Amino acid sequence: MIELLYFAWVRERIGLPREKLETNAATVAELVAELCAREERYAAAFADLTSLRVALDQELADFDAPLAGVREVAFFPPMTGG
Amino acid sequence: MIELLYFAWVRERIGLPREKLETNAATVAELVAELCAREERYAAAFADLTSLRVALDQELADFDAPLAGVREVAFFPPMTGG
Amino acid sequence: MRILVQSEAFDMGAEANAFAKTVSGAGAIVTFTGITRDSAKGDLEVMEIEHYPGMTERALTDIAIQAVARWSLAGCLVIHRYGRLRPHDPIMMVATAARHRADAFAAAEYLMDYLKSRAPFWKKEITASGTDWVAAQDADEDALKRW
Amino acid sequence: MRILVQSEAFDMGAEANAFAKTVSGAGAIVTFTGITRDSAKGDLEVMEIEHYPGMTERALTDIAIQAVARWSLAGCLVIHRYGRLRPHDPIMMVATAARHRADAFAAAEYLMDYLKSRAPFWKKEITASGTDWVAAQDADEDALKRW
Numbered sequence: 001m002i003e004l005l006y007f008a009w010v011r012e013r014i015g016l017p018r019e020k021l022e023t024n025a026a027t028v029a030e031l032v033a034e035l036c037a038r039e040e041r042y043a044a045a046f047a048d049l050t051s052l053r054v055a056l057d058q059e060l061a062d063f064d065a066p067l068a069g070v071r072e073v074a075f076f077p078p079m080t081g082g
Numbered sequence: 083m084i085e086l087l088y089f090a091w092v093r094e095r096i097g098l099p100r101e102k103l104e105t106n107a108a109t110v111a112e113l114v115a116e117l118c119a120r121e122e123r124y125a126a127a128f129a130d131l132t133s134l135r136v137a138l139d140q141e142l143a144d145f146d147a148p149l150a151g152v153r154e155v156a157f158f159p160p161m162t163g164g
Numbered sequence: 165m166r167i168l169v170q171s172e173a174f175d176m177g178a179e180a181n182a183f184a185k186t187v188s189g190a191g192a193i194v195t196f197t198g199i200t201r202d203s204a205k206g207d208l209e210v211m212e213i214e215h216y217p218g219m220t221e222r223a224l225t226d227i228a229i230q231a232v233a234r235w236s237l238a239g240c241l242v243i244h245r246y247g248r249l250r251p252h253d254p255i256m257m258v259a260t261a262a263r264h265r266a267d268a269f270a271a272a273e274y275l276m277d278y279l280k281s282r283a284p285f286w287k288k289e290i291t292a293s294g295t296d297w298v299a300a301q302d303a304d305e306d307a308l309k310r311w
Numbered sequence: 312m313r314i315l316v317q318s319e320a321f322d323m324g325a326e327a328n329a330f331a332k333t334v335s336g337a338g339a340i341v342t343f344t345g346i347t348r349d350s351a352k353g354d355l356e357v358m359e360i361e362h363y364p365g366m367t368e369r370a371l372t373d374i375a376i377q378a379v380a381r382w383s384l385a386g387c388l389v390i391h392r393y394g395r396l397r398p399h400d401p402i403m404m405v406a407t408a409a410r411h412r413a414d415a416f417a418a419a420e421y422l423m424d425y426l427k428s429r430a431p432f433w434k435k436e437i438t439a440s441g442t443d444w445v446a447a448q449d450a451d452e453d454a455l456k457r458w
Contacts (some may be wrong), residue, residue, distance in 0.1 A: 008214055008286035009297050058219035060282070074216060074284075078300035081285035082198050082246065082256060082276060082412070089359055090433035091444050140366035141388060142429070156431075160447035163267070163391065163432035164345050164403060164423060176331060177324030180342065182413075186325060188399075191348040194341065194419075195327065196412065203340040254331075265343065265423055266454075273416055307413075 007076035013045035089158035095127040171247035187239035190261035190266040197257040207291045215246040216284035227278040235267040277307045334386035337408035339415040344404040354438045363391040363431035365413035367454040375426040382414040
């Protein structure tokens with residue numbers, strides 16, 4: 001069971017800030033494909049991966065990173081702090 | 083008649099902060115030569131011109147700058163503000 | 165090293181003075197403060213700053229550790245707000261202290277460059293005419309390349 | 312633009328806050344504060360700062376005018392003390408404000424680089440073992456070449 005977190009317009013498009021998921025996805029990309037197949041709002045949120053960032057257990061990662069052992073996956077747009 | 087000002091160790095070596103002078107020197111370099119000929123303490127202060135700076139009427143200048151029209155000549159070491 | 169992520173307002177001057185008291189042997193203190201700018205049309209009502217609790221503190225701490233490792237710093241402070249800000253409200257500040265000015269300036273710029281693109285904050289402009297997520301700037305991502 | 316040459320102490324935080332109030336439309340405020348460091352031996356009693364009244368104000372004003380002409384600044388402040396300072400006393404500060412951080416940082420560094428080598432101040436260290444004029448650093452003169 002992993003926890004998914006969504007921020008900024010990713011959160012708005014998907015319509016919720018977090019959810020728990022049972023998945024067999026081996027990588028972030030596989031997880032994204034699984035979510036997109038589930039419902040249109042996920043497909044809309046993940047339509048352009050170049051405009052998205054992902055963090056695994058609160059560390060920035062790539063979309064081809066493995067999910068083994070990961071408890072928390074967060075998706076969000078490029079950050080705009082400062 | 084021009085006014086001469088000395089700062090930092092130039093002031094200490096010459097032994098006074100300012101003085102007035104009647105001079106026919108055409109350039110700063112000529113003025114320095116005139117002062118050095120006058121007394122040993124001037125020669126000591128002006129021994130190494132590369133370690134000195136000069137300002138004419140409160141603007142940094144070169145030692146070959148002309149003195150025509152200048153009212154205030156200041157000699158000092160490289161500045162150490164900040 | 166002090167990292168504060170908070171919704172409360174902060175007093176830039178008071179924070180700068182408090183920081184200065186904690187750094188000994190420093191000859192140079194640099195502060196940067198980011199202020200909420202109005203929209204181009206001058207109709208910004210609220211700048212809403214969303215963040216990722218937990219990761220934010222980790223990311224800011226990592227960035228500060230990098231800065232301390234890279235320059236000789238006598239101290240390093242990062243404050244970043246989240247929540248609803250009004251035009252002219254301070255959003256964040258960093259402060260660095262070092263023996264010499266070059267280190268203090270470089271470390272402050274490094275902190276800002278990384279904080280802009282690597283700390284999980286997102287800004288949304290709320291104006292009379294609607295809401296808009298502020299887009300990341302290519303220039304901010306490019307700024308990282310100099311380090 | 313505000314240039315202050317004074318023997319009195321100043322409060323870095325209060326000056327930073329007062330400066331921030333005078334700049335509108337700025338998204339970025341940078342401050343630099345120079346602090347009197349102790350001598351290497353830790354026996355500094357007084358740092359005596361001599362200056363050239365009249366030329367000091369002119370030189371600082373010229374440097375600030377250059378900075379304002381070169382970067383888009385919403386404001387610019389320079390404070391420099393003279394007279395007898397103790398270890399840990401603030402000597403001087405500059406503050407810059409701009410829409411974006413790059414301009415505020417660059418202008419503050421420019422002001423500092425020129426102020427170091429082109430404003431007529433001289434520092435003398437007075438310790439238990441004697442007095443010493445602080446020598447200008449080649450690195451400070453070299454720093455001007457980048458502008």
